[in-house]
Amino acid sequence: MAADIVFLNGEVITVDHKNNVEQSIAIKGNKIIAVGSNQVTSSYITEKTKVIDLQGKTVLPGFIDSHLHILHGTNKLGVDCKELQIKSIKDLLQALKAKKLETPTGQWIRASGFNEMTILEGRYPTIDELNEISKEHPIYISRTCNHICVVNSKALEIAGINENTTDYENDQIERDQTGNLTGRLIESTNMKMAEVAKYSGEELLRSFKLASDEFLSFGITSIHDAGGHGPDHFRNIFLAVQSGEVRVRVYAMICSLNNSEEFIDKMIDAGIVTGIGDDKFRVGPAKIFTDGSSSGPTIATRKPYTSNPNDYGILYYTQEEIDKILTKAHQKGYQITAHAQGDRAIEMVLNSIESLQKRYPRKNCRHRIEHAGITEPDLQERMKKLDVIPIPNPPFFYEFGECYIKNYGKRVDHMYPLRDFLNQKIIAAAGSDCPVTSCNPLLGIHVAVNRKSKNGINVGRNQRISVLEAIRMYTWNGAYASFEEERKGSLEVGKLADLVVLDNSLLNAEDQNIKDLTVTMTIVDGEILFERSTSKYENIKQ
Incomplete structure (x- = not known):
């Protein structure tokens, strides 16, 4: 041959x-x-x-990023704070003014990747500063974690948010001391605004190609897309794969950044289930959000933040609500997963998986937990017992390491605990959560091996792993997390x-x-x- x-x-x-x-x-x-x-x-x-x-030189199996957002490509259509190396509020405002000049009146001006912790002034832009740029264009600036945004008055008007709006449960609409809106929206309200500010189908298809090309340049051949804006997002990814615009393999989670449970119900009613598809595009797990961002910080913790003794983070659902959503999907044959960063949120997801497996036992479910941020030993033991696959994000330490030490203290020793997962024989698959951080798997492997921030600060060095162990998390383990280890993830005949x-x-x-x-x-x-x-x-x- x-x-x-x-x-x-x-x-x-x-x-x-x-x-x-x-x-x-x-x-x-x-x-x-x-x-x-x-x-x-x-x-x-x-x-x-x-x-x-x-x-x-080295040849490897194609990298599998087990948790990212192909919506990353939309960052290239707006003001990308990371690519432009925005270092001050002045830099940001100048970039937004330049974007205004090429944006028709009434259309969105968007920015992404903003991080107040690396900005000279150490703050968000004010609503007044954004209004000075334009009162006719809605302006939407997403924080690097994509769980917090800041907007101008026009964006608030379009979203139907004003001084009389009552915060929804688990939502946060920031107000100043006099009760006026600051334009800063957190978690669920941010997700609602993100949906209002979403790109058109044509823009999405163009952005998906940009993202796919970038993934290929970093050696990523398969992605587990962690969701966008419901059915439209899901359908557009499939169309982009079908047309050849997206050339990486896609395992698409059933998830919406806003009201994910409604999307899951629609898919269940349509008879679509995990595994349907082919080697190019395959339906992934049903996914919900349970808590917030590790760098926000808004994750749900069992003990208060080290930086704030009164803050335990944000939960999206009660235990009963999580049980209801995940149990229905489990009964219908889905792989299930949940965004769970804090130990409190992880514990709630494990409670739900343990309960539904007792009531409706299934073999080889490979249920997942996306991120699995603070996973202390008791939670690791439960993961092992339930055969749950955690999807940690090694590169987070590179960008957010100092933030984690500040907010969580010694808990960083069990944060994205790769060494513990290996010792417990828990199969963990790595993801970047791009655009939160760079999608470069070599950076992820680097951080998994070194556990240092970009400033050289040690962050939970007890969780370091070897190069070969890190490679496996970005290859075979990723294939296992999507039931495809017999097809890809290693370089073997066939x-x-x-x-x-x-x-x-x-x-x-x-x-x-x-x-x-x-x-x-x-x-x-x-x-x-x-x-x-x-x-x-x-x-x-x-």
Whole structure:
């Protein structure tokens, strides 16, 4: 059998059950046909075979980001505070003014990735500052966590929020000392505003392509999309995959940033269930939000925040409400999951899973908990007993490490506890939660190995893991979390040809330099879809 592509003289990290590292790999069509020494693959080489000499560079299974938002692409349509390196309120206001000049009157001016903790003034822009930019354009600025926003008066008017609006349960509409709205909206009210300010279907499709191209440039071949604005978002992802605009594989969670339970009910009524689809697009778990943002901070904790003895965070639902939503989905055969960051929220989700498994037992459910932020030993034991898959976010420490120490103190020692998960034999799959942080898996692996912030501060160093352990969380474990470990997640004969080539050896890199490695080639289904050139990145077969 003649191979289409053969890689020779490499560091082929297979992530098989023995963690074998081989020298060569051969691909035909969309499948891997040989893995081993140069001698093993040489018999597959003909004059038609594309032969690539790796010269010791690393080949890996395509990275699987088990929790991100393809809505990340919309950041590129507005003011991206991270990409523009916004460092002050003045910088932000200038960028918004520039965006106003290209935005028709009455249409939204949006900004994303804002972080008051890294801004010179250490605050949010005021509603008056935003109104000075425009009273005719609605302005929406999303904090980096996407759980808090600040808006101008026009945006509040469109959303129907005014001084007489009564805060909904679990919502927070910030007011100043005189009762006037500040424009800052938190958690559920933020989610409502995000839906009001959402992009059009045409804009979404364009943004999805931008996101997909960026994912490929970082070696991501599969994503678990963590939701957007309900059925429209879900449908548009499918259409983008079908049209070829999105070229990464998608495992799409049934989740809406606002009223997710309504979306879940609609999908249940339609008879759609986890697993429906193909290798390009597959229906994922039913997902709800239970608490807030780890960096907000608004997560629900069992003990008060170290930074505020009166603050225990925010819960979206009561225990009874969580039970009702998740039990219905479980009964109908869904994989279920929940955004749960704080230990109080995690405990409530585990309570629900334990209860429904007793009443309606199912095998191989692979129920998940997204983020699983503060997971202390008692919660780990329950996860193991219930075969729950946590989806931690290693790169969060790089950007928010100091914030975590300030708000949670010693609890950072059990925050996204990768070493504990491994010791407990809990299968954890890693995700970036992009656009909250960079989607670069090499950064995630770097932080999992080092547990340091970008300023070099140690954050729960007891939870460090090895490079090979971190790679598995970004590959095979991600495939397991979507019931696809027999199809992808490792470089083995018969599996899908999803591969990543790095610019150097990953196993020989110094721990502190892992984040500096780059992806030079990404292959999905046997096709080279990304190959780095002298430009920022080049995508093949546009």
